[in-house]
Amino acid sequence: MGGEQGAVTALAAVATAPDGPFEFQEVEVLPPRADEVRVRIAAAGICHTDVAVKEQSVQLPLPMVLGHEGAGVVEAVGSAVRHLRVGDPVVLAGDSCGECRRCHAGLPFYCDEFVERNLTGFRVDGSSPLSCEGAPLRGRFVGQSSFATQVVATARSAIKVPADLPLELLGPLGCGLTTGVGTVLNALKPPAGSSIAVFGAGTVGLAAVMGARLAGCARIICVDVRPARLAMAEAVGATDTVNAAEEDATEAILDRVPGGVDFSAECSGVAEAVTAAVHCLGRPGWCAQVGATPAGTQVPLDMDHVGFGRGIRGVVMGDANTQTFVPYLAALFRDGRLPYDRFVRFYDFDAIDQAVHDSAVTGEVIKPILRMPAA
Ligand SMILES: [Zn+2]
Numbered sequence: 001m002g003g004e005q006g007a008v009t010a011l012a013a014v015a016t017a018p019d020g021p022f023e024f025q026e027v028e029v030l031p032p033r034a035d036e037v038r039v040r041i042a043a044a045g046i047c048h049t050d051v052a053v054k055e056q057s058v059q060l061p062l063p064m065v066l067g068h069e070g071a072g073v074v075e076a077v078g079s080a081v082r083h084l085r086v087g088d089p090v091v092l093a094g095d096s097c098g099e100c101r102r103c104h105a106g107l108p109f110y111c112d113e114f115v116e117r118n119l120t121g122f123r124v125d126g127s128s129p130l131s132c133e134g135a136p137l138r139g140r141f142v143g144q145s146s147f148a149t150q151v152v153a154t155a156r157s158a159i160k161v162p163a164d165l166p167l168e169l170l171g172p173l174g175c176g177l178t179t180g181v182g183t184v185l186n187a188l189k190p191p192a193g194s195s196i197a198v199f200g201a202g203t204v205g206l207a208a209v210m211g212a213r214l215a216g217c218a219r220i221i222c223v224d225v226r227p228a229r230l231a232m233a234e235a236v237g238a239t240d241t242v243n244a245a246e247e248d249a250t251e252a253i254l255d256r257v258p259g260g261v262d263f264s265a266e267c268s269g270v271a272e273a274v275t276a277a278v279h280c281l282g283r284p285g286w287c288a289q290v291g292a293t294p295a296g297t298q299v300p301l302d303m304d305h306v307g308f309g310r311g312i313r314g315v316v317m318g319d320a321n322t323q324t325f326v327p328y329l330a331a332l333f334r335d336g337r338l339p340y341d342r343f344v345r346f347y348d349f350d351a352i353d354q355a356v357h358d359s360a361v362t363g364e365v366i367k368p369i370l371r372m373p374a375a
């Protein structure tokens, strides 16, 4: 497979500054190297992390092409790629080396080279598959930079998905859904009949609610401050909801489950929610910290709530091995057991700023997905 394809041009939405819109630029996409593939992006979800980097509350270097929930079709494969062919539909996820101890253990998001491969915007050797007007442009965000019509990613980042599912819906399986469902099924592993509190009813929190339902949790309490999002949480499996703008979350949860819940998943990144997610635990109880808190956040914990077998652990990307977990999620979606399409809204690629506004500013949309223009 493979062979010598030349560079192609693509349209990319470049994040250049915290204020001001994304800048649409024509970029040059270099041919894939031996271990890489070029993917024509069909659609890309917008995740909170994209917005955080654009706005620089997470300070990664700009300009950079963001986007890390890409879905598309393989158009060119490098000479060493075995598991993908031209024409395969794929979802893109973060990159990893495949050779370190954590990669061998099936935990690619704890890879020794995670930062270099996903957060610098460049390959580990400092090069980029993208350039603009002759200058290299950061084009490897979370292994992909999928706010573009074409990307070059490592084959490890590209996960083949079933051709009979609507490809434009599948990108969020690579981050938001993996993170939420994986945190419950892979990290917390609640036994059937147990109780869990989920903080934050965005994509990740709602995915955690759906994961808890899949695990057979008897009580699934979702906490948020927006009534519409709490209603969605009930629609996808929450047994109880708490509006933290109206009542104290810890007290409300202890009211509903006397003695405290067996598990919690903190998906909001709000400091007060981290405290509540630990204080609402029963004995024993585990909290998974998933939401990205702003840099330097300090959280007060009453140590009376940490003794007796309770604790908090940070979880990245749901402790998932995406090459196997994303196809599993796709199968769940096909069966109607992961109905995240209920909280998706599609936007044309050139409406990216509107999509960010509707999800990150007003919160009216939970998961915006950008549809890329046809070639
Ligand atoms: Zn994400």
Ligand SMILES: [Zn+2]
Pocket: 096, 097, 098, 099, 100, 101, 102, 103, 108, 110, 111, 112, 113
């Ligand atoms: Zn590794």
